[in-house]
Amino acid sequence: MEPDLTLADLPADRVPAVVALCRRALDLPEDAAEADAVVDTLWTRAAADRTVVAFGAYAGDELVGVLIGSLSARDPRVGHVDLLAVDPARRRRGVGRALLAGAERRLAELGAAEVLLAGNPPYYAWPGIDVRYTPAVCLAMALGYRQEDTAWNMTADLSYDGSPALRTTEPAERRLAGQGVVVRRAEPADLPALAEFARSTFGGLWHAELAGSVGREGAGCHLAERDGELLGFAAWGSSRPSWFGPMGTAPAAEGSGIGGVLLRRCLADQRDAGVAAAQIGWVGPVPFYSGSAGARIERVFFLYRRTL
Incomplete structure (x- = not known):
């Protein structure tokens, strides 16, 4: 030193x-x-x-x-x-x-x-x-320190109007509406139900990340529901304005197209906020994000641990 x-x-x-x-x-x-x-x-x-x-x-x-x-x-x-x-x-x-x-x-x-x-x-x-x-x-x-894991982000390009990440969600939303599914922006009053849905369905700390997205400037969240029952959510800006996540869809709604709609709604918000390249952080389902938004793996992280 x-x-x-x-x-x-x-x-x-x-x-x-x-x-x-x-x-x-x-x-x-x-x-x-x-x-x-x-x-x-x-x-x-x-x-x-x-x-x-x-x-x-x-x-x-x-x-x-x-x-x-x-x-x-x-x-x-x-x-x-x-x-x-x-x-x-x-x-x-x-x-x-x-x-x-x-x-x-x-x-x-x-x-x-x-x-x-x-x-x-x-x-x-x-x-x-x-x-x-x-x-x-x-x-x-x-x-x-010993490396114990590797994680990665995917990047969604929001810099031009024809980007796959900015494809319109209107046809999919009309189809979902025909099935009784409402997709809308989450409001602060939705947070208790969103937090309980995240805790009971996925565990972990997504409920706390949602609290950093709903109702905060430079952040946002969208949800899908049917007859008052939550089917999924997607959020952005909890940790950083350019980062997307968390996102979750109820097991019963998987394959319905809800996830892609929620994802691209958030990415459109980020584009409107001036973000040119959204980071989908700590990615799990790579094929989903690639197919739904044309995202690509870009940032790679090493995770380290040391016993004191």
Whole structure:
């Protein structure tokens, strides 16, 4: 570590400085462009629901590195590193190593027995380390983290009117209406029913992600129902404006075309919000997204774990 480097907890009033650092330090343009949303999701919003740690690395009075971590929403014995960013001018000088070591100590003090370099739903900006952030991959390997999984995003091109992702949903919606299915935008009053549907049908933490999409500026959700019974939902913007998800269709409605309609409704919203390329995050059913929106696998992430 550089001799003039010090680590300190970050107070909430340093948010603007952290955002400015991330805009410089996140090498991928799509990440740098959403630095404000990333910091807000991982630090401000997450801290309202769970234990979050935030460290700054300082060279004198200059903020040259930042780390945001948290305890798992599912298991408090697991800690997560949600963001690690180092000023490009200070790389390869031990800043990232010092920040990660500091986070491990703090998370251990809070009861964590292991640390994941992986997203901590419902507040996450990436599933893991994008393979194009090669220095971060090298740091994880050097510190004894083991790769335990791989995840990927798919990209839906929203930059031109003829994109498969922007195909009209009107014919499919008319067909569904003939079957008694109503497709509409979700409103805040729908959130309790949506949350219960997500919990009971899919488990996990999608209900919390929906709370970050319904009724929030720069986010949205659409649902399908018949006679008041929910059949599916699709949401966007919970973690970042350009990211789509979560999405779920009731098992009884699979194959009905509801999923494709809900997906493209959300993508149209994102296009209207100025998004040129939507990220379908942490993808499971690759063929569905390829067929319904012409999406392609693009971002690949390594997920790491280390026992403390």
